[in-house]
Amino acid sequence: MPTLTKLYTMQEAAQHNTPQDCWVVIDGKVYDVGSYLDEHPGGDDVILATTGKDATDEFEDAGHSKSARELLETFFIGELDLSATVIPELEISSKKQADYTQKLKDLTKQYWAVSVAIAGVSVVGFLYLRKK
Structure with missing residues (x-):
């Protein structure tokens, strides 16, 4: 039986923009990375600057490794609702x-x-x- 994926709007994701509660959107997927901010090699400010918008370009431009991409998947919480018009x-x-x-x-x-x-x-x- 397939599992249902939770859908989030960009407004919902944007509300989670603090070091204690931080979500990012990459490739249409929503990730809760708040627990990882202290461990991020580029610093927490790099991630916090991408909240509230699609961070795909920033993520790709940083040249993340395969292991970084695999680690990102552990923070997956849902997908971006592309039907939201605002x-x-x-x-x-x-x-x-x-x-x-x-x-x-x-x-x-x-x-x-x-x-x-x-x-x-x-x-x-x-x-x-x-x-x-």
């Missing part, structure tokens, strides 16, 4: 974009006011000097 990075970037747009509008108003003030002072100065 991508947290998109939500974050759209909020940041709205903030940047508002800041740009505010700066535009400030620079417009400065330009008008300079023009006004120039006109007043020119008229004053012309009377003399």
Whole structure:
């Protein structure tokens, strides 16, 4: 009888991002590596930096050995639910974009006011000097 694999969303995996409770997603699989952080040759900060996103590229770029890949499988807890449609990075970037747009509008108003003030002072100065 086949065993059922637990499915996790990226949001669920991202919530486990501390040294005491750390999950990573590699090749669509979810791993609970919290107990391994102290033993990781590259340091715990390397792993903690990959929580909340797909860490496949980082894992592959590090050139892990066959034994490292076998060790990783011992931390397997489930698979990534690919049917989940919400991508947290998109939500974050759209909020940041709205903030940047508002800041740009505010700066535009400030620079417009400065330009008008300079023009006004120039006109007043020119008229004053012309009377003399």
